[in-house]
Amino acid sequence: MTDFVEMVIYKVHHLRDGEQPDCANPGWFNAVPRENIDASATRTYTGEGELQHVATRTLDNDTATAWAGRAVAHSGEQLEVSISWTFTGVVGDIKLLCIKNGHVGNGDTYARNHRIKQAEIGGCTEDVGTINLKDFPVPREGEFQPEFRKFQTVRLSCDAESVVTLRITATFPAADDSHQVAISEVRFFSGT
Numbered sequence: 001m002t003d004f005v006e007m008v009i010y011k012v013h014h015l016r017d018g019e020q021p022d023c024a025n026p027g028w029f030n031a032v033p034r035e036n037i038d039a040s041a042t043r044t045y046t047g048e049g050e051l052q053h054v055a056t057r058t059l060d061n062d063t064a065t066a067w068a069g070r071a072v073a074h075s076g077e078q079l080e081v082s083i084s085w086t087f088t089g090v091v092g093d094i095k096l097l098c099i100k101n102g103h104v105g106n107g108d109t110y111a112r113n114h115r116i117k118q119a120e121i122g123g124c125t126e127d128v129g130t131i132n133l134k135d136f137p138v139p140r141e142g143e144f145q146p147e148f149r150k151f152q153t154v155r156l157s158c159d160a161e162s163v164v165t166l167r168i169t170a171t172f173p174a175a176d177d178s179h180q181v182a183i184s185e186v187r188f189f190s191g192t
Contacts, residue, residue: 021189023098023151029189032090034059037188041083043069045180055083058186063149066103071114071171071181081181082167084123085188090160094124096189097164098151099133102172103182107139110148113182114171122165124158135172151187160190 021027039055045068046052053068069081087094102115115135121128136148158164171181 020155021096021191022153023096023187024153026096026189029095029191030092032087032094032188032190034061036087036089038086038088039067039083040086041067041069041081043071043079043081045069053180053182058083058085058183061185063100063184064105066105066109066113066182066184068103068113068180068182070179071168072179074179078170080167082165083183084163084165085186086163087160087188090190092190092192093160094156094158094162094164094188095191096187097121097154097156098187098189099154100149100151100184100186101133101135102148102184104149104184107148109182111138111175112178113180114174114178116166116168116170116181116183117172118168118170120167120169121154121156122167123163124156126157128154128156130169138175151185164188 015027021029037059039058041055044054055067057065057067071079071081073079103109103113116133118130118132120130131154133152168181
């Protein structure tokens, strides 16, 4: 058998009856290569010195980095902030968005940044509407809780020429007075 056929058999046989593809098991969907995606945001935290939290940090496969943008005013009011991804050379519709919500580099960076609680998805052929993401307990020093580092699944139906936009409408609060919301990593999967 060719490698491709073995890969398809492996993917199809590892989803149980009735089970849908998700970030932990994308089934027959294909990962969209990072070089086929670009990212931009309406707000970006530039940090100090060379520290840049630009939107493309969500695509760098490095949880020590993250996109961050101001999401909360000093008054506590939620600010309009969004992040968008554009695609080139993708085969099939975009079916899954996998998000590592927050700055998941370690428990400290996770706690010190807001995480997405609720967002609206735009740019897709079918209305996805409002999504709700989970928040996880902040690990105490020396404690390891891998839950906050897992990808969360968002099901989509966006054509390959779409610009997928996440407009953040509510956040989980940071442990200190940070006003930044963060996303460490995203992955997209396409298929039919």
